Amino acid sequence: MDALSAIPAHVRRRLAGALESGTLETQSSLIAVRSVLGLREGAEDVVSALGALRQLGISRIAAAAWIWAVDAAAARSPAVDLVWSGPEVPGLHARDTRRVYEELLGSAERSIWACSYAYFDGPRAFDVLARRMEAVPNLNVTLLLNIQRRRGDTTSADQLVRRFAERFWRTDWPGSVRPDVFYDPRSVEPEGPGGVLHAKAVVADECAVFVTSANLTEAALDRNFELGLLVKDRALAASVASHFRGLIDRGLLRPLPTA
Numbered sequence: 584m585d586a587l588s589a590i591p592a593h594v595r596r597r598l599a600g601a602l603e604s605g606t607l608e609t610q611s612s613l614i615a616v617r618s619v620l621g622l623r624e625g626a627e628d629v630v631s632a633l634g635a636l637r638q639l640g641i642s643r644i645a646a647a648a649w650i651w652a653v654d655a656a657a658a659r660s661p662a663v664d665l666v667w668s669g670p671e672v673p674g675l676h677a678r679d680t681r682r683v684y685e686e687l688l689g690s691a692e693r694s695i696w697a698c699s700y701a702y703f704d705g706p707r708a709f710d711v712l713a714r715r716m717e718a719v720p721n722l723n724v725t726l727l728l729n730i731q732r733r734r735g736d737t738t739s740a741d742q743l744v745r746r747f748a749e750r751f752w753r754t755d756w757p758g759s760v761r762p763d764v765f766y767d768p769r770s771v772e773p774e775g776p777g778g779v780l781h782a783k784a785v786v787a788d789e790c791a792v793f794v795t796s797a798n799l800t801e802a803a804l805d806r807n808f809e810l811g812l813l814v815k816d817r818a819l820a821a822s823v824a825s826h827f828r829g830l831i832d833r834g835l836l837r838p839l840p841t842a
Contacts, residue, residue, distance in 0.1 A: 587632050587653040594620060595654045598629060602647035609637040609646050661816030668797055668809035680797050681804040683813055687787040688712040691722060695762075696786040696824050698727035700779065702799035705755025709799075713758025724762035727827065727836060729780040732771050740771040748840040764839035765831055780836070783811075784823065792820040 587595065597620045601607040606619050611633065617626045636646045668680040688695060689711045702708045716722050730747045732738075738746070744766070751764070769777035785793040795811025797803035814820075830836045 587650060588657055590625065590628055590632060592654060592657060594622065594625065594629065595650055595657075597621075598633075599647045599650040599654065602643050602650070605643070607633075608643055609633045609641070661814050661819065664813040666793065666795060666811040666813050668804060668807055678813060680795060680809055680811060683793055683811070684785065684799075684804065685711045687785050687791060687793055689715050691715060691787045692719060693721075693788045694723045694725075694786075694824070695788075696725050696727070696784070696827050698780065698782045698784045698827070699799045700729045700781045700783060701731075702728070702755075703801060705751070706757040707801075709755065710757055712762070713756065713760070716758055716760040716762065720760075725827070726762050726764045727780060727782070728764060728766055728839070730766045730770050731779075732776060737773070740768070740773060743771045745840060748842075751839065752841070761841065765836040766839055767835070768837050786820050786824045786827075789821045789824050790817055791815045792823050794823075 590598070598607065601619050602609070607615060611619075611630070613626055613630050616622065616629050616633075620626070620629065622629070633646070636649065641649060664678045664683075666678040666680050666683050688697065695712065695715075697712065712724065716724055728751075730744060732743060736743075747766075752761070756762075767778060767780040770779045783795050783798055787793075791813065793811060793813045795809060797807070797809035797811060803809050827836075
């Protein structure tokens with residue numbers, strides 16, 4: 584499977600067609616493969632793949648069907664984009680972290696899950712999302728945010744959460760429509776954090792998922808070297824959203840007070 588997947592798609596399709604028609608056999612020579620498929624490079628990989636199929640006792644017709652199946656599976660593979668923050672490197676293509684955040688948050692039609700360990704300048708960090716919620720009234724938005732207990736702070740957990748909530752709703756959230764917000768209660772434990780919500784991710788419409796090292800801060804979005812992956816795959820996006828929902832359903836993430 585690995586050998587067949589490594590062969591370029593257009594070559595796989597020619598090979599499957601040649602096997603179906605009988606122009607090639609699983610035991611065809613390197614010269615025959617080069618001639619029939621019109622290859623200058625990569626013929627050795629094709630011969631190796633054919634040899635592996637032959638050793639498995641797979642007939643010519645069955646080999647063609649197998650190759651078509653591999654090609655169909657490869658065509659369904661999710662689209663994956665590298666997403667970087669920091670100085671651009673000439674000649675290297677990559678998506679921009681801020682742009683990807685804003686595209687996902689600003690184009691969702693049904694749902695948004697957004698998770699960040701830290702944010703800075705809330706009105707700017709959440710501006711695109713708040714405007715999208717006002718433009719699309721039925722958009723379901725869930726924010727997962729970390730509440731930090733500073734070293735030496737002896738404030739009770741309830742008071743820390745209330746203080747964070749008051750500041751978030753009063754000064755950080757810029758919209759009139761409010762999202763659902765959840766936090767990890769372990770981060771505010773009086774004895775010190777038993778764990779923190781450190782993930783950075785966005786799931787849009789359960790169709791695309793963006794996992795990144797970047798927090799919702801100006802430094803992370805624009806200046807730091809940060810790396811992420813944008814994957815447009817329904818199964819993966821739904822799986823991440825389902826995991827977040829499971830954490831909430833089990834009480835491992837708790838709702839932030841609304842007032």
